[in-house]
Amino acid sequence: MSALTDLYQEISLCRQCEIARARTRVVPGEGAENAEILFIGEAPGWHEDQQGRPFVGPAGQFLDSLLSSINLKRQQVYIANVIKCRPPDNREPLPIEIANCQKWLDKQIEIISPKIIVTLGRYSMARFFPGKSISKIHGTVQKQNGIIYFAMYHPAAALHQGNLRQVIEQDMLKLPSLLTQAQTQTETSEETATESDSQPQQLSMF
């Protein structure tokens, strides 16, 4: 069994929050165990809860089309959420639910060891860009501990506010050159790693 399959098993046994009792299926995440890009959304919705897979509803269809705009398929990346169970009536996740679920996301990041983490929406952004506003930092990057963090609006935002669709599409188009940059950095990082790498660094690229 792979490390991720073992982890899915553990996640499926988790009953730490009330919402675990109401879920149809847990939604741990899916994709390549060695993915270079990890997308992190908010929480499963109705469709995801039914299927046990992330981003399979209308927001997921838009995410798929964003991925194909940069010639990627979802099997080549990894897609997860901040929380793994659906909040009833699609309400926003509670701080306690986010805190309880943090260990699962941390383990996913450790196993996948992505070069780039793309935060989709406010909840995911808040984890890596605390205190920042999505309207100000979408489309920008920050580097820490060898990982590039890239903030984007949640794909569902385009379904509610049509004017954001183009913004999200444009932000997505920045990913291929970021990935090239990340791949180049990995090749040289072993020799050049410094203490400052553990401090957040704004990259000036965009």
Ligand code: URA
């Ligand atoms: N929205 C999310 O944040 N995650 C999903 O998996 C689906 C919709």
